[in-house]
Amino acid sequence: MSAAADPSFPAPAHLHPVRVYWEDTDAGGVVFYANYLKFFERARTEWLRAAGFGQQALVDETGAMFVVADTRLRYLQPARLDDLLQVSVEPQQIGRARLVIQQRCLRGTALLCEGTIHIACVDRGTFRPRRIPTDLLQRLAPSASALPA
Amino acid sequence: MSAAADPSFPAPAHLHPVRVYWEDTDAGGVVFYANYLKFFERARTEWLRAAGFGQQALVDETGAMFVVADTRLRYLQPARLDDLLQVSVEPQQIGRARLVIQQRCLRGTALLCEGTIHIACVDRGTFRPRRIPTDLLQRLAPSASALPA
Amino acid sequence: MSAAADPSFPAPAHLHPVRVYWEDTDAGGVVFYANYLKFFERARTEWLRAAGFGQQALVDETGAMFVVADTRLRYLQPARLDDLLQVSVEPQQIGRARLVIQQRCLRGTALLCEGTIHIACVDRGTFRPRRIPTDLLQRLAPSASALPA
Amino acid sequence: MSAAADPSFPAPAHLHPVRVYWEDTDAGGVVFYANYLKFFERARTEWLRAAGFGQQALVDETGAMFVVADTRLRYLQPARLDDLLQVSVEPQQIGRARLVIQQRCLRGTALLCEGTIHIACVDRGTFRPRRIPTDLLQRLAPSASALPA
Numbered sequence: 001m002s003a004a005a006d007p008s009f010p011a012p013a014h015l016h017p018v019r020v021y022w023e024d025t026d027a028g029g030v031v032f033y034a035n036y037l038k039f040f041e042r043a044r045t046e047w048l049r050a051a052g053f054g055q056q057a058l059v060d061e062t063g064a065m066f067v068v069a070d071t072r073l074r075y076l077q078p079a080r081l082d083d084l085l086q087v088s089v090e091p092q093q094i095g096r097a098r099l100v101i102q103q104r105c106l107r108g109t110a111l112l113c114e115g116t117i118h119i120a121c122v123d124r125g126t127f128r129p130r131r132i133p134t135d136l137l138q139r140l141a142p143s144a145s146a147l148p149a
Numbered sequence: 150m151s152a153a154a155d156p157s158f159p160a161p162a163h164l165h166p167v168r169v170y171w172e173d174t175d176a177g178g179v180v181f182y183a184n185y186l187k188f189f190e191r192a193r194t195e196w197l198r199a200a201g202f203g204q205q206a207l208v209d210e211t212g213a214m215f216v217v218a219d220t221r222l223r224y225l226q227p228a229r230l231d232d233l234l235q236v237s238v239e240p241q242q243i244g245r246a247r248l249v250i251q252q253r254c255l256r257g258t259a260l261l262c263e264g265t266i267h268i269a270c271v272d273r274g275t276f277r278p279r280r281i282p283t284d285l286l287q288r289l290a291p292s293a294s295a296l297p298a
Numbered sequence: 299m300s301a302a303a304d305p306s307f308p309a310p311a312h313l314h315p316v317r318v319y320w321e322d323t324d325a326g327g328v329v330f331y332a333n334y335l336k337f338f339e340r341a342r343t344e345w346l347r348a349a350g351f352g353q354q355a356l357v358d359e360t361g362a363m364f365v366v367a368d369t370r371l372r373y374l375q376p377a378r379l380d381d382l383l384q385v386s387v388e389p390q391q392i393g394r395a396r397l398v399i400q401q402r403c404l405r406g407t408a409l410l411c412e413g414t415i416h417i418a419c420v421d422r423g424t425f426r427p428r429r430i431p432t433d434l435l436q437r438l439a440p441s442a443s444a445l446p447a
Numbered sequence: 448m449s450a451a452a453d454p455s456f457p458a459p460a461h462l463h464p465v466r467v468y469w470e471d472t473d474a475g476g477v478v479f480y481a482n483y484l485k486f487f488e489r490a491r492t493e494w495l496r497a498a499g500f501g502q503q504a505l506v507d508e509t510g511a512m513f514v515v516a517d518t519r520l521r522y523l524q525p526a527r528l529d530d531l532l533q534v535s536v537e538p539q540q541i542g543r544a545r546l547v548i549q550q551r552c553l554r555g556t557a558l559l560c561e562g563t564i565h566i567a568c569v570d571r572g573t574f575r576p577r578r579i580p581t582d583l584l585q586r587l588a589p590s591a592s593a594l595p596a
Contacts, residue, residue, distance in 0.1 A: 019342055022353075023336045023479060027205075027472035027528050033217045034190075034470065037183035045319055049380075055320075056176075056207070056379040068182045072221045078276055081354040081474050082347075107347045124177070127227055170492055171502075172332065172485045174325035176379050181321060187470045194468055198529075220491075222483075230325050230503040281590040325503075326571070331515045332488075335481035354474075370519045376574055387534045422475070425525055 014050060014089040016043035018105075020023050020079055028076035036113045037071065040103045043087035044117070051139045062133045065124045069098075073115035083107050094141035097121050156271055163199060165192035167254075173298045179227035183200040185262045186220065189252045191238035192268070200288045211282045216249075222264035232256050243290035245280050246270050312387040316403075318377055328376035334411045335369065338401045340446035341385035342415070349437045358372050360431045363422045367396075371413035381405050381446060392439035395419050461497060461536040463490035465552075467526055483560045484518065487550045490534035491564070493531035497554050498586045509580045512571045516545075520562035530554050541588035544568050 013044075016040045026032040043054060059065050076092060086106045093100035098120050105113040122130045166253060167188045175181040194204060208214050235255045242249040247269050254262040270281045280286075316337045324330040343353060357363050377383060384404045391398040396418050403411040419430045431434075465486045473479040481504045492502060506512050526532060533553045540547035545567050552560040578584075 012160055019340075021336070021340050022473050022475070023339065023481065027474070027476045028214055028216065028469070028470045028474075030276075032470060034183050034186035035219070037186070041183075041318075041321065042319050045380075054380040067177065067227075068224055068501045070221075070223050071182070072219075074219050075217055078216075082343075099399040110330070127179075127457035151581070168489075170489050171324045171326070172330060175320045176323035176325070176327045177320070178325045178327075181319065187468070190470065191466075191468050194529075203529040229500040231492075244495065326512055331518070332484035335484070339481075363475055365475065365525075366522055368519075368521050369480070370517075372517050373515055376514075378488065418472075424455050425477075 014043060014047035016046045016087045018042065018085045018087055020081055020083040020085065022081065024117050025081050028078075030080055031083075033073075033075055033113075036073060036075070036105055036115070038045075039085065039087050039105055040115065040117060041068075043089050043103065044101060044119075047089040051136070053136050053139070058083070058133065058136070059124050062132050063124050064121050064130060066119050067122050067127070068097075068117060069120045070118035071115060073113060075113050077107075077110055077112045079107060080104070086110065091140065092116070096127050096137065096138070099132075099140075154277075162240075163192060163196035165195045165236045165238070167191065167231045167234045167236055169230055169234065171230065171298075173246060174230055177227075179229055182222075182224055185222060185224070185254055185264070188234065188236050188254060190217075192238050192252065193250060193268075196238040197285075200285070201204075202285050202288070205283065205287070208273050212273050213270055213279060213282050215248075215268050216271050216276070218267060218269045219267035220261060222262060224262050225251065226256075226259055226261045228254075228256060228261050233262065240289065241265070243286070245286065246278050247282075311399050312341060312345035313352055314384055314385045314387070316340065316383045318381045318383065320379065322377075323379055323424050327376055329381075331371075331373055334371060334373070334403055335412070337385050337403060338413065338415060339366075339385065341387050342399060342401075342402065342417075345387040346434075349434070349436070356434070357394065362419050362428060362431055364397075364417050365395045365420050365425070366415060367418045368416035370411060372412060373411050375405075375408055375410045377403070377405060377410050383410065389438065390414070393436070394435065397430075397438075400439050405407050449514050460515060461490060461494035463493045463534045463536070465489065465532045465534055467528055467532065469528065471526075471529055475525075476556050477527055478530075480520075480522055480560075483520060483522070483552055485563070486532065486534050486552060487562065487564060488515075490536050490550065491566075493583045494536040495583075500581070500583050500586070505583070506571050507578065510571050511568055511577060511580055513546075513566050514569050514574070515564060516567045517565035518562060520560060524554075524557055526552070526554060526559050526560045534558065538587065539563070541584070543584065546579075546587075 020031055024031050024035045088104045090102045091099060092102050101117045102116055103117060104111060121130055122128060123130050169180055173180050173184045203289060237253045239251045240248060241251050250266045252264055253260060270279055271277060272279050315361050318329055322329050322333045354411045357373045388400045389397060390400050401413055401415060402409060419428055420426060464540045467478055471478050480544060513580045535551045537549045538546060539549050550562055550564060551558060567576055570577050
């Protein structure tokens, strides 16, 4: 289920450009696979920022912090130095304390990597689960009050 | 199915120690989640080395290179600076061109992260799938000739 | 001597924006100091790209590769998650086989980090020094033919 | 002046082994130069640990944190995947709030990279300079009370 297809996910799918630098590559001549997790996170961070929320401010003001709980990635084609990639953010589930995000990394129309990221909202001090701050949740999913925690 | 339980996987489950340094942490005060993929790969590399195979030598001598095709990780508890972790390697499937490895990251008896990594053997130049060099395959799984590709 | 002040360095000082993500920070709550070398390199890469040269294409077409030979960095103030930084590129010397680049990382008008990077042009296969390809050198410094190697 | 040559630096020069993994390399086929800063830091961390001090415990118990203030590195020869390196720690100056450490990275007898790292002791909250905790300083340099701040 994509963000676009479901009216309960009004946050538009976000697209974030990523340029491949030397730091991203490995001796195989391609992007080191762990780095797609970095690319995906940059895109999620910009998606939140586009919704009006910086994560440092979120921590400072509410004590809430997002942590990654589960990642599933498929690697289909390699990316190389200087490639310009596009990374998508498509929220699949927005619960009161958890997000499930589908992400893709494309070079032009070629799908290089895709995955699903489960994110939990925790307290910065204890790392125990807590609710996503209300105004952020409402911005991400106005109908989320009907969703399960 | 664990390496220990199945006589067709004579390579023992491997255990690799990892110390957490500043470079591994993020502003949340814990190990950045993408870095567990690095820890897991270090352990797999040492597992191959214990079987007598360095990956650079493998590339130089045979043109074969291992690439990651699929990763699934669950993050259960955070690790912190100075923690001493143990990362396990348990081969689940050893095929002619593909490996499936289960891995765990522990601090003492606490399970911090676990996952399954699918690895493909490819040609270093074309990135097209190819068979794992025979002597390496025999070292990893003497009965692998009966396994599907 | 800045690029702006010296007519023999027609390449304008370049400015490259860098956003700070979780991946860039460490448990001290600030950007991990080694990562400024990554930020500086991204800026140099974009400076070369603005001059019409991608580094992967350069390697593929000429066999020439730039490697870092010497780095000197001073760290003045920390950067934090979500900060938007500006990284400058100011060529100080452009020789036939070597570049010396001065770089600064700023947040607004605050200088966070500054440094000098010496870069050598080498052959991709042997890592032995070689001349910078002529058309790139002319683009970077039209008067460089008068400069020492 | 090496640690071994000067009786006021009783902490012996420390040597720390580093294995090169895929994560450390770049598309040039060699270790990415920024990663030597990581290798150097791992060695300094183990040098402090050998003196009886973990840095996380130091922060938790005293609020003191070491930050890097200045780095100078020279890159002489590249390292490759699977190389086993040795990284040395030779304290050059041990002051009340600042350390100057000389470090080398060797593969066998070949010197690959060397550098000097200036480290400041700061308060974890304010990042303002503070004295190194007395018992750590005494362990690093028993005669340091005679040294300038």
